[in-house]
Amino acid sequence: MLPFLVDRYGNPSGSHTVARAAQRALDDARERLARLLGACPGDVVFTSGGTEADNLAVSGVAAGAGTVLCSAVEHPAVLQASLAAGGRTVGVDHRGVVDLGALAEILDEKVRLVSVMLVNNETGVRQPLEAVISLVHERAPAALVHTDAVQAFGWLDVAALTADADLVSVSAHKFGGPKGVGALVARDRASPLRPILRGGPQERERRAGTQNLAGIVAMAAAAEATVRDRERARLRVREFSTRLVGGILEAVPGVHEAVPRDDRIDAICNLGIEGVEAEELLVVLDELGVCASAGSACASGAIQPSHVLLAMGRTIEEAKRHVRLSLGHATTTADIDAVLLAFPEAVERLRPAAPVL
Amino acid sequence: MRVLVGLSGGVDSSVAAALLLEEGHDVVAATMKLWGGAGDSGCCSVGDVDDARRVAARLGIDHHVFNFAQEFEHKVVAPYAEAHAVGRTPNPCIECNRHLKFRRFLDRALRLGFEAVATGHHARIANGGPDGPPRLLRGHDAAKDQSYVLSMLTIGELARVLLPVGELTKREVRARAAALGLATATKPDSQDVCFVAAGPGQGPRRRFLGERIELHPGRLVDRATGVVVGTVAAVELVTVGQRRGLGASALGRRYALEVDAASATVMVGSEDDLLTDHVELTGRTWVGGPLPVGAVVLAQASAHGRPRLVRLTDTGVRYLEGPDRRVAPGQTVALYKGDEVVGSGIAA
Numbered sequence: 001m002l003p004f005l006v007d008r009y010g011n012p013s014g015s016h017t018v019a020r021a022a023q024r025a026l027d028d029a030r031e032r033l034a035r036l037l038g039a040c041p042g043d044v045v046f047t048s049g050g051t052e053a054d055n056l057a058v059s060g061v062a063a064g065a066g067t068v069l070c071s072a073v074e075h076p077a078v079l080q081a082s083l084a085a086g087g088r089t090v091g092v093d094h095r096g097v098v099d100l101g102a103l104a105e106i107l108d109e110k111v112r113l114v115s116v117m118l119v120n121n122e123t124g125v126r127q128p129l130e131a132v133i134s135l136v137h138e139r140a141p142a143a144l145v146h147t148d149a150v151q152a153f154g155w156l157d158v159a160a161l162t163a164d165a166d167l168v169s170v171s172a173h174k175f176g177g178p179k180g181v182g183a184l185v186a187r188d189r190a191s192p193l194r195p196i197l198r199g200g201p202q203e204r205e206r207r208a209g210t211q212n213l214a215g216i217v218a219m220a221a222a223a224e225a226t227v228r229d230r231e232r233a234r235l236r237v238r239e240f241s242t243r244l245v246g247g248i249l250e251a252v253p254g255v256h257e258a259v260p261r262d263d264r265i266d267a268i269c270n271l272g273i274e275g276v277e278a279e280e281l282l283v284v285l286d287e288l289g290v291c292a293s294a295g296s297a298c299a300s301g302a303i304q305p306s307h308v309l310l311a312m313g314r315t316i317e318e319a320k321r322h323v324r325l326s327l328g329h330a331t332t333t334a335d336i337d338a339v340l341l342a343f344p345e346a347v348e349r350l351r352p353a354a355p356v357l
Numbered sequence: 358m359r360v361l362v363g364l365s366g367g368v369d370s371s372v373a374a375a376l377l378l379e380e381g382h383d384v385v386a387a388t389m390k391l392w393g394g395a396g397d398s399g400c401c402s403v404g405d406v407d408d409a410r411r412v413a414a415r416l417g418i419d420h421h422v423f424n425f426a427q428e429f430e431h432k433v434v435a436p437y438a439e440a441h442a443v444g445r446t447p448n449p450c451i452e453c454n455r456h457l458k459f460r461r462f463l464d465r466a467l468r469l470g471f472e473a474v475a476t477g478h479h480a481r482i483a484n485g486g487p488d489g490p491p492r493l494l495r496g497h498d499a500a501k502d503q504s505y506v507l508s509m510l511t512i513g514e515l516a517r518v519l520l521p522v523g524e525l526t527k528r529e530v531r532a533r534a535a536a537l538g539l540a541t542a543t544k545p546d547s548q549d550v551c552f553v554a555a556g557p558g559q560g561p562r563r564r565f566l567g568e569r570i571e572l573h574p575g576r577l578v579d580r581a582t583g584v585v586v587g588t589v590a591a592v593e594l595v596t597v598g599q600r601r602g603l604g605a606s607a608l609g610r611r612y613a614l615e616v617d618a619a620s621a622t623v624m625v626g627s628e629d630d631l632l633t634d635h636v637e638l639t640g641r642t643w644v645g646g647p648l649p650v651g652a653v654v655l656a657q658a659s660a661h662g663r664p665r666l667v668r669l670t671d672t673g674v675r676y677l678e679g680p681d682r683r684v685a686p687g688q689t690v691a692l693y694k695g696d697e698v699v700g701s702g703i704a705a
Binding site for chain 1: 388390393403406410421422423424426427465468469470
């Protein structure tokens with residue numbers, strides 16, 4: 001991406017030589033990414049990331065006509081956009097999998113958009129997108145299906161899994177690209193897509209504003225590298241995840257997985273720890289060199305109880321005891337060893353009852 | 358010592374953290390996220406957390422944010438509304454100190470391996486000599502003294518609390534902050550109740566309470582004659598001792614003497630009718646241990662109220678130098694010996 005920040009500084013919207021070179025790079029990146037997403041180049045709208053892609057999908061087709069439905073465990077980028085469009089949520093079961101029965105009941109010809117993510121960002125749970133799409137086609141033929149594939153692209157064959165979805169969001173930094181760039185695939189049925197950013201005619205009038213060319217080129221390159229290495233990375237992370245979760249469950253009593261292994265991707269391990277608040281566990285793990293997460297951050301940076309776990313039927317108290325360990329393409333055996341040492345120690349430090357004052 | 362300093366985003370706690378660093382302590386900062394609703398004007402707004410984070414970065418210390426919003430709601434906000442619903446006037450800052458800052462926060466700090474917590478309160482903790490228990494004293498700056506809002510602490514907590522700015526005047530605190538280049542140096546002091554939006558008059562409190570409890574119009578009844586002399590828009594917003602909005606009689610200004618929310622009645626009378634020779638106290642606490650009935654101490658019924666000489670009774674205190682105005686039910690009364698806090702109670 002560096003040349004596009006230094007020497008090849010052209011704006012793809014211009015008409016001189018430098019601009020035309022930039023336009024070529026943009027076209028090239030669009031073609032490469034489209035191929036990896038199983039889409040036509042013209043279907044790809046570059047955005048500032050997953051949130052904008054999700055917002056554009058929901059707001060872009062929800063404008064005016066029909067109900068928006070999304071699962072209760074969607075990323076806030078979908079959930080909030082859906083809420084703003086007067087949408088409704090569909091519940092999930094204890095694993096966090098969307099309740100197809102409830103979806104079937106709520107689907108009718110007035111529904112305009114159904115948004116169900118491919119993989120949940122907090123629990124790693126996989127959603128039955130194909131079943132959702134069949135159900136929508138059967139009960140609400142006019143409705144479009146959007147899927148947030150932000151978390152999935154690094155690990156699953158998104159092109160195949162989303163072939164029948166009308167709208168698909170991805171975000172570069174989730175597969176090794178830079179932060180601040182993403183894309184929305186919007187197939188024919190989703191046209192015309194109403195822009196949320198208005199201004200110039202960029203991105204076929206679906207997203208105004210000069211493209212982040214360096215970021216887009218880098219995203220395309222990262223996507224290619226990801227797809228090339230995906231199967232190998234998936235197997236490696238599977239092995240790591242087995243060792244990590246198995247090791248923790250063996251060493252620390254009172255720990256359970258939020259989602260059964262078979263229902264989730266291996267890269268996200270969400271663990272509930274009895275008798276320990278996640279907020280405290282994260283501080284101690286951090287001291288011991290382990291970066292873990294919990295819930296989602298609010299504007300102040302405080303951790304909010306996870307809406308995903310609450311939707312899965314956990315109480316607020318239970319939700320506050322869950323932490324998330326994410327594995328990436330760069331995770332090493334040494335990293336897993338380090339966590340297996342640190343985690344039991346951190347839990348042990350925090351578990352004794354509060355000191356008596 | 359390993360100290361967790363509660364960084365509110367204000368100037369006092371910023372300087373508290375800096376002083377602890379200068380003294381060579383191992384300092385980590387944390388900001389409590391207590392409230393996120395409308396009217397987030399106080400110690401836990403997003404802007405304040407940002408300020409706290411910048412101060413920590415400037416001082417080169419780690420900074421965490423603890424989400425205690427749920428406990429704050431249960432222990433402070435809900436009881437505040439419930440107390441108003443029955444005509445009492447609670448002091449939420451004291452309940453926050455009692456349940457959040459010096460319990461939840463302190464407990465967490467100890468679990469995380471800290472030996473003490475520190476805050477930016479203007480009060481002092483004196484060590485009682487070798488093996489002697491710690492003592493809680495007024496802050497050096499009399500105008501900014503906050504020992505009143507800490508009066509419910511006991512030696513159990515005090516042994517694990519540091520109040521570094523208690524030795525300084527507010528002016529000195531601001532000068533230190535400016536010298537350290539802290540962005541909070543010129544930040545105005547926080548005012549009022551943090552979860553009730555700032556604003557003049559009764560409006561903000563009325564709006565806040567109106568969303569949580571039912572507000573009822575009430576009658577003003579003259580206690581001497583039993584005659585209804587007026588009305589108020591919301592009996593739940595009237596505080597014993599209040600004068601504003603109650604009108605006047607031939608004998609002078611009217612004061613609220615008693616609030617009975619159940620019958621939506623406010624008894625009113627003259628300033629003299631408000632005088633009493635004792636205060637009944639509930640929820641009494643003692644810093645070091647109970648003082649005997651008959652002990653003579655000073656009682657202070659508001660953050661900067663005048664301390665009055667009192668004698669302890671079985672159930673409260675009795676004024677020794679003539680009667681005083683009735684303390685509104687729900688208000689904390691702090692008990693002192695000289696500059697030292699010895700206990701507290703809540704006016705019945």
